[in-house]
Amino acid sequence: MIASLLIANRGEIACRIIRTARAMGIRTIAVYSDADANARHVAQADEAVHIGPSPARESYLVHAKILDAAKSTGADAIHPGYGFLSENVDFAEAVRAQGLVWVGAPPASIRAMGLKDAAKTLMIAAGVPVTPGYIGDDQDPAHLQAEADRIGYPVLIKAVAGGGGKGMRRVDAAADFAEALVSCRREAAASFGDDRVLIEKYILGPRHIEVQVFGDTHGNVVHVFERDCSLQRRHQKVIEEAPAPGMDAATRAAICEAAVKAAKAVDYVGAGTIEFIADASDGLRADRIWFMEMNTRLQVEHPVTEAITGIDLVEWQLRVASGEALPKRQDELAIQGWAMEARLYAENPTIGFLPSTGPLDRLRFPTDIRIDSGVEEGGEVTPFYDPMIAKLIVHAPTRPGAAAKLARAAAATQVWPVRTNAAFLSRAAGHPDFIAGHVDTGFIARHAGTLVPASEPSPAVLQVAAQAILPPVTGDPWTSLVGFRSNAAPDLRVAVAVAGQTYLVDRGVAPLATVVAVKDGSEVLFLDGEAWSFARPRAADVAGDDAPSDGAVMAPMPGRIVSIAVATGDRVAKGQRLLVLEAMKMEQGLVAPFDGIVAEVKAIEGAQVSEGTTLIRVAKGD
Template sequence: MIESLLIANRGEIARRIIRTARMLGVRTIAVHSDVDAAMPFVTEADEAVCIGPASARESYLDQGKILAAAKATGAAAIHPGYGFLSENAEFAEAVQAAGLIWVGAPPSSIRAMGLKDAAKQLMLAAGVPVTPGYMGEDQGPARLQSEADAIGYPVLIKAVAGGGGKGMRRVDTAEAFADALDSCRREAAASFGDDRVLIEKYILGPRHIEVQIFGDSFGDVVHLFERDCSLQRRHQKVIEEAPAPGMDDATRAAICAAAVKAARAVDYVGAGTIEFIADASEGLRADRIWFMEMNTRLQVEHPVTEAITGQDLVEWQLRVASGEPLPLRQEDLAINGWAMEARLYAENPVTGFLPSTGPLHRLRLPADIRVDTGVEEGGEVTPFYDPMIAKLIVHAPSRRAAAAKLARAAASVEVWPVRTNAAFLARAAANADFTAGRVDTGFIERHAERLIPSADPGEPVLQAVARALLPTVGRDPWTALTGFRANGDPDFRMQVDIAGVTHDVTLDGAALPASVAEVEGEMLLFLDGQAWPFSLPRADHAGGGHGPSDGAILSPMPGRIVSVDVEEGAIVARGQKLLVLEAMKMEQALFAPFDGVVAELKAQAGSQVAEGVMLIRIEQQAEAG
């Protein structure tokens, strides 16, 4: 077994590799940028080396710095994780030339599968079915247009060196082809330095199905069954699962055999994934599934395969890289239950999935499932790298049970002030079409209106906030009114502020499974994967939760005192502004409940105060004398 391992990556995959390496007794070395110095993967490794500034180009993509760190720490091997340099054949060769073990695919396999057109030609020669299309050398606009016309619209223009959804354009008509081609080429040149493209038949109702394969240095190759990654947004995977819904034994046998054949065609060693596109318009059929590409590395979604097979794929990687044979033969592998993985991102679906960065004052992830995360509460999501906070991974006996478990897990996520897609994930996993297995790559686009949460609090949020405030305000006449109903309990009506907007609420019905917490001086409600800051509304006739009789002005919420407008001993009139309190960039003024004098002044501008603290006490003028 490898004695020491440098991990040329960061975040959750670095922690994932460290976890298995520690179990096997392998010493781990982390490399990190300066902004990642306090990240969990750095502190969990046995040793860590800073390799540069935040820019990935000057740190995680700098091959020389990584190799120098390996030499300085005496590392025996390098694991690239996924992303960054994981599919860089030149880096793999440099690692091997330095006398180190490369925990990844052979450089020749990376090169063979690195260009989509060459890979498809190779697969055709190996007898692996590929999507109908054009992969020729003639890149003239007229030739590409004529090939697209011959294939029949819609077609997909794809960058030869593409990946991650970049350099791809769907074209529905011949008239739209030229503009789409120009746009695709510009993006491909900017992203990959290569503007060559190929043309594919665009599959209507497509399913994205991939097969996990593994090879060793003795020539053995096995598959660990398939995953379905059809739930995508802008070609980026959102929820993955294993096995694929609707997959019968005959189709599974055909697609997995094709994947093994593809791996053998490039003498593959290590973990890899063969990706297929399926025309599922009439269900999954072996004659309607075609090779798309091969990922010559471990995949982000590998945990779902681990869950259904009971295998540790990182352990397999380290054993194969150490020269050992595959841990199991094909006949020893079987599917057990159903697994799903959702990618929890620091992004706000309400604003079009814009990234959300900043400190993680609150980070509570479900404790009853597998969670792979690269951050912890008190850390930070920076703008420099992938915004994934965690992977939520569930396993259950059936698909419906797994979907329900995933929906509950996503709904229980609590993150603040960074915004996440947790509510979006919960809604997707609970969607009736999803639970019924009616999925394809257009699922999110079709259901977007129901999947994207509203920016406005609905009745469940209002009810939960009101119940949270009820013990604080009691039945104060200035914030609540009690009505009467024959043969029933009275309603309780009150006003609450949610994200700076005042709402009238009538409390009725059962309590909801919400969580309330004070985070950095703010009161927050967590419900169904969303976070809502809340407080009592501005009181024009009272301060805090007290009536006018005692004259005590209490802080209605945690916050900072912006200004104090009176002095102790000052005479004030009813409704006169006394001070201004701020929380979450929202200001709230507190006013005198009656004519009187400032008998006590405990508020000081600039100070932080907790909820319920007395700030000012007003005495009636008749009693002041």
């Protein structure tokens, strides 16, 4: 058995592997960049080695630094996690050349499945059904156009070396093919250094179904059933579940058998995932499910498979890498209940899912579910890496029960001041079509109007904020008469400032919510996965019934002030750009809310600011 394990990854991934390794009595070694010096995975490991600057290309992706760290700490194995170097053939071979155990797929298997066109050719030879399309060396645009015409539109152009949704274009008509091909090739060359493409029939109403496979060095290969990863946004998975809804026994047997064939075709060892696309327009059928690609590593969504089978896939990885046989035979594996996983991201759905970075002054999760996370309260979401904060993983006897549990868990999640997609996840898991199992890769786009929270606070949020800043209504005339006037009925409207804007609210019964004081005494309320700052407004802000804006221009997300275009005293017009804020390498211009005069400039060029910080104030005036 491996005695000392270096984990060539970070965050949630490293923490997940450390948890199992520690339970098995294996010494763990973490690596970290400048940005991760105080990260959770560093604190949890038995030993940690600094490997360079914050950008991944200067630290986590540098083979020599990882290998040097392994040598200096006496590690006898390297686990690459998932992402980063997990499917890098050169790194896998370098690890083995150093006499270290590689806890991953054999380099030959990675190479065989690394290019989509070669992998599909191999699968055809192995008897695995593949999506109708064109795979070939003739990359002449005219030939590719002719093949697309033959296949029939819509088609999908895909980079042969692609992944993560990059180098991929849907084409609905022949007239659009040439332009889409140029764009796809340009992106493929920039992302992968390879502009070759293949053409596939685009499946309408598609389901993304994948099968977990596992092989050992003794010739054994098993499947660990399927997962459904159809809930996606821009080709990125959002909610995954196991088993797949609507999967009957015959179809499951066919897809899982095909997955085992695929793994055996490349002499697979370790954890891997065979990904399929299904035409579910008439329900799931064995003759309408086709091979897409193989991920030669553990997947982000592996916890749902663990939940329904009761096995630890990381433990299996470590045992197989140590030369042991698979812990269970195929007939010893069974499905128990239903599991779902939601990816909690640091992003703001109300402004186009723009990334959100900054400190985690508040980070609380429900305690009755599994949470896989690489950050903790008091930590920080930096702009250097994937913005996933945590995975919310639930398990229940039935699918409706799992969906309800996930919706509640996302609604109860509290994060501040970083913005998240928690409310979006809760709405998705609680949507009637999702609960009914009517899912495909277009689900989120179809229902975006009801899934994405509004940018303005709801009446329920305003009620909670109003109740929080005022004493309860009692028989005491000094607290019950709000806006008292002689011989007049009491005014039951309450002025409250939420997210910097002032509202007049009819005092009423507020829904249950969590209200807390966070850093610097600011008050935040959490309701249904959303988070809102609130305060008692200034008297000048509530002079009229319309509660006009005070002209405060605030940072919509944590970021850096790139430039400031105005100075105190400048006259500005509504919509005029005042400054530019940069977050996660994206720039956003902030504009004047109305015609007026710049009364105050608080922003400083080059400074980092938190979400909700007042940067400029515009006053109305002639």
